[in-house]
Amino acid sequence: MAAEPEVLDPADESFARDPYPYYAALRSQRPVARVALANGTHAWLVTGYEQTRAVLADPRFSNVPPQAAGRPKPDSPAQRARACLARHMLNSDAPDHTRLRRLTSAAFSPRRVDALRPRIEDLTDGLVRDLAARLDRDGSADLVDAFAFPLPVLVIGEVLGVPEADRDALRAWTYRVGSPADALEQGAVDEAWTRLYGYFTGLIAEKRRAPGGDLFSALVHDSSEGGLDDGELLAMAFLLLFAGYETTMNLLASASLLLLTHPHELAAARREGPDRWAAVVEEALRHASPLEGTTWRRTTEAVDLGAGARIPAGASVLAVLASANRDPSRFPDPNAFRPDRYGAGPERAAPHVAFGHGPHFCVGSRLARLEAATALPRLFAAFPGMRLAAEPTQLPYRPGLLVRGPRRLPVTAAPSD
């Protein structure tokens, strides 16, 4: 078994690419552990399945960031936008959270989400056509850039009711705001935040005046429990964009990578159809958890999680979903990609925690599943000879403990595709 490093450096490239051996060692010794981080701080990492579910369901683990009370006044539009994002419901506890959550869940009803299927099909087909043209022209393409990134942003555009003409701008700003810190000049990132802030402010005013059939209009016009004020709606628009695109991008990219490296599983999905694709999506969520960890929690009092794990009050705690989803006590042979775990029948595996657990369980889980189960079969049907054009173990991954997925996925297609 790999020895646990003294200090965890989330920026380390090989950790970002494959954090699983580290988590396995930690989980088997101390599934709730105080860990030293490379930035000089300490954090509690929760890596066991049972412990993760216990923490996420326990109100003594607060979602309100500690600095929220005394944060300096934002003095630029970009800082205002960031401060606004920080006010969203994922950063709140009951009872604020309960009200925001009820309104959001009503807007994301199964009926409304399922009605997006034909649009997701059209958007996927458009991207597949562009990808075919790119492959024809260049011989290879990056599946993250051409498929996994743009599709979720376009779908969030549908959710928010962003007019078609503005979609390219939304895509460009989102790309800049979500780029790794070193990839763009600071000015470009700030400008994108400012543009998004201005754009969403205008969008909310427009939806108030003339609601559309989109989910966001439903949220703008739901006046139960007093409805949402403009600040809350703005925070919600940012939250939906950021909670919805990077996670789904990672799911689409990781699932594509798993299928390209497991040709028997791809063949089985092609042969067996929708139920098997649904199982592929479920197993990809478990095996390659797109959110490596939840958002940070903070203990409001000392909490005893049993087996010697006593977390003091005021501690920063991270539930590591990626690790819980590979806990061998719940998932036999946890490192294997085996979609048949999620086939129908009594053998079906335990529910994974890729969408979290408890009061903050992902509002967009149905949409994310629908998106992946709609888009992946269409992508692989369009390019039966698609191949990975890189060594899978050398692909770059985004650093950090929060999100996880390949940053690039170079592919080629067979000449007949």
Ligand code: HEM
């Ligand atoms: C594969 C894709 C996705 C994954 C893996 C994912 C995962 C998660 C997780 C783990 C949480 C809980 C975080 C925590 O407890 O700290 C969460 C919350 C949330 N997600 Fe997702 N998500 C995905 C897609 C989406 C989409 C498409 C949307 C909406 C368009 C969305 C909207 C939200 C919202 C609003 C919350 C906050 C819920 C609350 O605070 O009550 N997510 N998501």
